[in-house]
Amino acid sequence: MSGVKIMKRLAKEIKPVSGYMGLCITGGILGQLTILGTLVAGVGIICSYAGIDMFLSTGKWVVALFICALLRGPSRYLEQYFGHHVAYKLLAIMRVNLYDNLRKLSPAKMLDKKNGDVVSTAISDIECIEIxxxxxxxxxxxxxxxxxxSLILCAAIWPMIALVMLPFYLVIGVVIPIFSARVGRDTGRDYRLWLGDLKSYLIDSLKGIKEIIAFGKGTERLGNIDKKGGEINQVLHKLIRHRNFVMAMPDLGRTLSRVVIMAICSYGMMIGEVGIGGSAVLMVVLAASFTPVIAISGLSGSLLQTFAxxxxVFALEDEKPQVIDxxxxxxGVTNSGEISFxxxxxxxxxxSNVVINGFNMTAKKGDKIAFIGESGSGKSTALRLLLRYWDxxxxxxxxGGTNIKDVSLKDCRNNFAxxxxxxxxxxxxxxxxIKIGNPYATHEEVVEAAKRACIHDFIENLTDGYQSHAGEMGSRLSGGERQRxxxxxxxxxNTPIMILDEPTSSLDTLNEKSILKTLYTEFKDRTIITVSHRASTVAGCDRVYRLDAK
Incomplete structure (x- = not known):
């Protein structure tokens, strides 16, 4: 995606808050005009005391000076407040939109993506767009x-100066930013990619820290982190060199413009085209008017990372999900436990290998079905197809007699737990x-569900009971406790179909027997599909289907 296309797309994002952006721009323009007004008023006061006619009396110039000075603070506040209000509002909207698309992409399109890289995009990359x-x-x-x-003012005083200054504005405000963006774009993209890769590696290292310590891989992982950090630093040094170049060139252009302004104003006074007062106004106005133009050139270095x-972000937002409504x-058919493969x-x-080939299965409401087979035979894949993660x-x-491809994903998945x-x-x-299963459940309903899963007594013995925190990824609980x-x-x-993929793999025999008895008796009106390698887990099922690895 070219820089122009990225800028256009980012500009479109502003539409919901365009009014606030207008206030920001108004404050910014007013703020710059107060700076120019202060300088012009200062020139007017000095020239008036020197006996040079400056259109207004000294008193009026003093009043203008104070008005401009007093307006500078509020106008600057207006610009900064609404500018950042717009930025943070839009970043919040972009985060929601990105998460919404990630939700649609999951799990099919997320399997081959690095979690750390996605997290970096969702947080760091979006934050970088604030610029x-x-x-x-x-x-x-x-x-x-x-x-x-400024050019209009120059033309009003002496058109020659406007013609001479126009190329400086174009070079500093247009040519240099475009040139620097094209030259450094690949470097900015490489930096964001390397940074995302490092974050992904760090997250993997933190998630697997116990295994890393147990197998003595700590030094190796540390060395890899140091190596990746060095590679990022090399790219970062390129960015810094580019940024320094971008900052130096506009300053050079501004300095040259000041020399030219003084030279041409001196020439104008020599030939009588402009007076001392007009020359003074031109010099201070033109010198100050380059400040916002210089700011644009200076931003081009930061925008390399922003555009990257x-x-x-847009690549993730634009990626099409594996399945669509x-x-x-x-x-969608509700309260129907009938299933047909x-x-x-x-x-x-x-x-390249076929996972499932010619598989058939039927289940009526209340049936207890089991899928068995070797690892990689397609048992879990069959469940994913039923949930329409893939087609x-x-x-x-x-x-319920309806092809799941003909109903919305929401209606389809509302049939399953x-x-x-x-x-x-x-x-x-x-x-x-626990309430992820039903956000509107009462505490009593949560307790009843915990009792059915044989986890209630354990929870009650915790310091804070049901208000105890599970920790990140359930780190404070054992595998069996998490499973229960x-x-x-x-x-x-409350769904007509329950899908259990290795439901008792982390449980002891006693808990397994108790939980399965509860599931098969208290939920006898629900269709239950179980995947397991344990013969004891599928013993109570009505029918067992074997899937063979291809």
């Missing part, structure tokens, strides 16, 4: 307006983790 919203859009408009007004960050979805064939998009390459899956192999717990209270909380979560979700 564009708060420090780029308004300054560009302000620079254009102030430059045009925006490109990464139908254009005209049918009304008809001649299902499936291969993962990133693999089968061949055949169709019906729930899912317990995955690895129960994921949020860094929240145990009660809130996951089972409680499934019990709390």
């Amino acid at each position: 564009f919203f708060a420090h780029t859009v308004a300054p560009i408009v302000i620079a254009v307006v102030i430059s045009c007004l 960050a925006a490109e990464r 139908p254009v005209n979805p049918k009304k 008809s001649n299902i064939g499936f291969t993962y998009p990133t693999r 089968p390459d061949e055949g169709e899956i019906l729930v 899912m317990l995955s192999q690895d129960t994921w717990l949020m860094n929240d209270t145990i009660e809130e983790n 909380i996951g089972i409680a979560r499934v019990c709390l979700r």
Whole structure:
């Protein structure tokens, strides 16, 4: 994506807060005019005392000076307040939009992405875009307006100066920023990529810190982190050199413009085209008017990272999900536990081997079904197809007699309560983790679900009971405890179909027997599909389907 396209797309994001951006620009223009007004008033006062006619009396110039000085503070506040209000509001909107698309991409399109890289995009990259919203859009408009007004003033006093100064504005405000953006764009992109890779590596290292220590890999991981940090520093040094160059060139241009202003004003006085007062006004106004233009050139170095960050964000936002809602979805069937797999064939998009081939299965409401088979035979894949994480390459899956591809994803998944192999717990209270199954459940309902999962007594013995925190990724709990909380979560979700993927893999025989008895007796009106390698887990099922590895 080119820099122009990125800028246009970022500019479109401003539409919801365009009014606030207008106030920011108004404050910025007013602020720059107060600076110019203060300088002109100062020239007017000095020239008046020197006996040079400056159109106004000394007293009026003094009044103008104080008015401009007093307006400088409020106008600056107006610009900064609304500029950052716009930026942080838009960043919040972009985070929500990005998360919404990540939710649609999951899990199919997220399997091959690095978690740390995605986190870096969702947090660091979006934060980096703040520079564009708060420090780029308004300054560009302000620079254009102030430059045009300065040139109009020059033309009114002596048109020759306007013609001479115009190239300086164009070179400093347009040519240098465009040139620097094109030269340094790849460096900015490389820096964001390397930074995302480092964050991903750090997250992996933290998640696997116990295994790293146990297998003595700490020194190796530390060395790799040091190596990645060195590679990032090399790219960062390129960015710094580029930024220094970008800052030096506009300063050189501004210095040359001042020399030219003084030379041409002197020439104008020699030939009688402009007086001493007019020359003084031209010199101070033109010198000060380059300040917002210089700011634009200086931003071009920072915008390298901003555009690279925006490109990464837009790439995630634009990525199409593996499955999409139908254009005209049918009304999903509710409270129906009937399921049918008809001649299902499936291969993962990133693999060459067929995972499922010609699989058939039927289940009526209340049936207890089991999928068994070797690892990699497609048991969990069949569940993912039922949840429509992917669509089968061949055949169709019906729930309640309706093809799940013909209903919305929301209606489709509202039929299921899912317990995955690895129960994921949020860094929240145990009660809130259980209530993921039903956010509107009462405390009594949560307790009842915990009892069914044989975890109630354990929770009650914790210091804060159900208000105890599970820790990040459930780190304060054992694998069996996390799994039982996951089972409680499934019990709390009132759906016609329960999907259990290795539901008792982390449980002892006693707890397994008790939980399965509860599930099969108290939820006898629900269809339950269980995947397990344990014969004891599937012993109570009505039918068992074997899937063979291809």
